[in-house]
Amino acid sequence: xxxxxxxxxxxxxxxxxxxxxxxxxxxxxxxxxxxxxxxxxxxxxxxxxxxxxxxxxxxxxxxxxxxxxxxxxxxxxxxxxxxxxxxxxxxxxxxxxxxxxxxxxxxxxxxxxxxxxxxxxxxxxxxxxxxxxxxxxxxxxxxxxxxxxxxxxxxxxxxxxxxxxxxxxxxxxxxxxxxxxxxxxxxxxxxxxxxxxxxxxxxxxxxxxxxxxxxxxxxxxxxxxxxxxxxxxxxxxxxxxxxxxxxxxxxxxxxxxxxxxxxxxxxxxxxxxxxxxxxxxxxxxxxxxxxxxxxxxxx
Numbered sequence: 001x002x003x004x005x006x007x008x009x010x011x012x013x014x015x016x017x018x019x020x021x022x023x024x025x026x027x028x029x030x031x032x033x034x035x036x037x038x039x040x041x042x043x044x045x046x047x048x049x050x051x052x053x054x055x056x057x058x059x060x061x062x063x064x065x066x067x068x069x070x071x072x073x074x075x076x077x078x079x080x081x082x083x084x085x086x087x088x089x090x091x092x093x094x095x096x097x098x099x100x101x102x103x104x105x106x107x108x109x110x111x112x113x114x115x116x117x118x119x120x121x122x123x124x125x126x127x128x129x130x131x132x133x134x135x136x137x138x139x140x141x142x143x144x145x146x147x148x149x150x151x152x153x154x155x156x157x158x159x160x161x162x163x164x165x166x167x168x169x170x171x172x173x174x175x176x177x178x179x180x181x182x183x184x185x186x187x188x189x190x191x192x193x194x195x196x197x198x199x200x201x202x203x204x205x206x207x208x209x210x211x212x213x214x215x216x217x218x219x220x221x222x223x224x225x226x227x228x229x230x231x232x233x234x235x236x237x238x239x240x241x242x243x244x245x246x247x248x249x250x251x252x253x254x255x256x257x258x259x260x261x262x263x264x265x266x267x268x269x270x271x272x273x274x275x276x277x278x279x280x281x282x283x284x285x286x287x288x289x290x291x292x293x294x295x296x297x298x299x
Contacts (some may be wrong), residue, residue: 013070014071015017015071015259018202019194019200019201020033022113023121023187025094027225037082037083038082038083039082039083040083041199042066042068042069043063043065043101045063045064047060047061047062047063047066048060048063048113048200048254054159057118060144065213073273082286082288084285088169088291090204092101092235093152093154093156093157093158093252094152094170094285095150095151095152095163095170095171095172095237095285095287096151096152096153096232096283096287097148097149097150097280097281097282097287097288097289098148098149098150098151098153098230098231098232098289099146099147099148099231099291100147100148100149100229100230100231100239100287101231102229102230102231103147103229103230103239104131104145104146104147105130107130107131107132107266107294108130108131108293109133109222110266112119112292112293112294113131113132113133113290113291113292113293113294113297114131114132114133114266114293114295114296115132115133115135115184115244115293115294115296116132116133116134116136116246116296116297117135117136117246117251117252117295117296117297118136118298119136119137120298121271121296121297121298122134122136122137124267125267129144129184130159133145133146133244135184135244135245135246135251135295136245136246136251137181137252144243145189145241145242145243146241146242146243146244146278146291147239147240147241148239148240148241148280148289148291149230149231149232149236149237149239149241149284150163150171150172150237150239150240150285150287151163151230151234151235151236151237152170152232152233152234152235152236153231153232153233153234154233154234155233156174156234157228157234157235158234158235159208159232159233159234159235159236161235162235162236162237163235163236163237163238164237164238166235169236169284170237170285171237171284171285172237172238172274172282172283172284172285172287173238173283173284174208174209174210174282174283174284175208175209175210175280175281175282176197176206176207176208176280176281176283176285177206177207177208177209177240177242177279178204178205178206178207178227178279178280178281179195179204179205179207179244179276179278179279180203180204180205180206180276181199181203181204181247182247182249182256183201183246183247183250183256183274183276183295184244184245184246184247184250184295185205185244185245185247186205186207186242186244187242187243187244187245187247188209188242188243189242189243191243191245193245194207194209195207196269208283209240211241217256227234235254240280242255244278244293246295249296250295254272254297256274257274257295257297258272259271260276261273261274261295262275263299264296266296267285269278270298270299271296271297271298271299272296272297272298272299273294273295274294274295275292275293275294276291276292276293276294276295277290277291277292278291278293279289279291
């Protein structure tokens with residue numbers, strides 16, 4: 001759904017997703033819209049200008065005049081930033097989901113994580129994972145996991161306490177993890193393969209995780225140091241950590257690499273690559289983050 005024109009009359013363009021169209025096409029009278037969601041993917045709130053010389057009526061004018069994309073049916077391309085409702089008027093800060101690039105930084109010189117598709121490719125990289133994951137072998141240590149921290153990213157809150165004790169409504173207890181099932185599956189921090197809850201018509205697999213050790217409460221800071229390094233500035237909530245296991249096709253064939261990606265040179269070595277992402281969302285708070293990953297195979 002999209003607002004196509006906000007310069008005068010508001011035109012609302014609403015379309016069904018691929019799944020909705022499929023259910024409507026059954027024609028058996030069972031199709032019924034029971035819920036919907038709003039998002040603000042195209043809006044840049046940094047454009048709000050409270051110093052506009054023409055006064056308060058113009059503070060948000062640039063935001064209101066932002067061009068909006070037409071509605072499209074591919075559910076993997078919409079609502080990456082869903083809106084949430086909260087009736088409380090005493091909230092000063094809302095939680096965020098922060099990618100922990102302090103514990104597990106991106107691969108050197110790249111704003112992404114590398115995922116190797118076979119043993120030969122893994123042997124071309126350093127022996128100690130730093131920003132790259134072995135997509136074939138079992139995950140056994142923290143440096144082989146993607147880590148995200150939920151909490152308040154502000155120095156105005158106490159970072160030595162848990163968000164679960166400060167405000168349980170802002171503490172995330174369950175997450176969904178979405179990934180292209182043609183490329184990889186999700187494993188827990190110990191390398192155990194997880195089962196997806198659903199796989200949609202575009203091949204996007206959704207995993208719902210809530211049990212330990214996938215989601216756990218962060219340890220509090222202590223005077224002797226920081227036992228749980230995080231990029232968050234304030235009160236911390238839960239942490240979700242997981243690894244990736246590439247599919248058999250990615251291990252044994254270059255088809256998806258040549259069809260969806262191309263070739264690149266990293267550190268003097270030539271690789272096939274496919275750029276993708278993993279979307280992690282909090283099921284209670286609505287926090288989300290999109291993690292960039294690059295699958296590679298030595299040429």
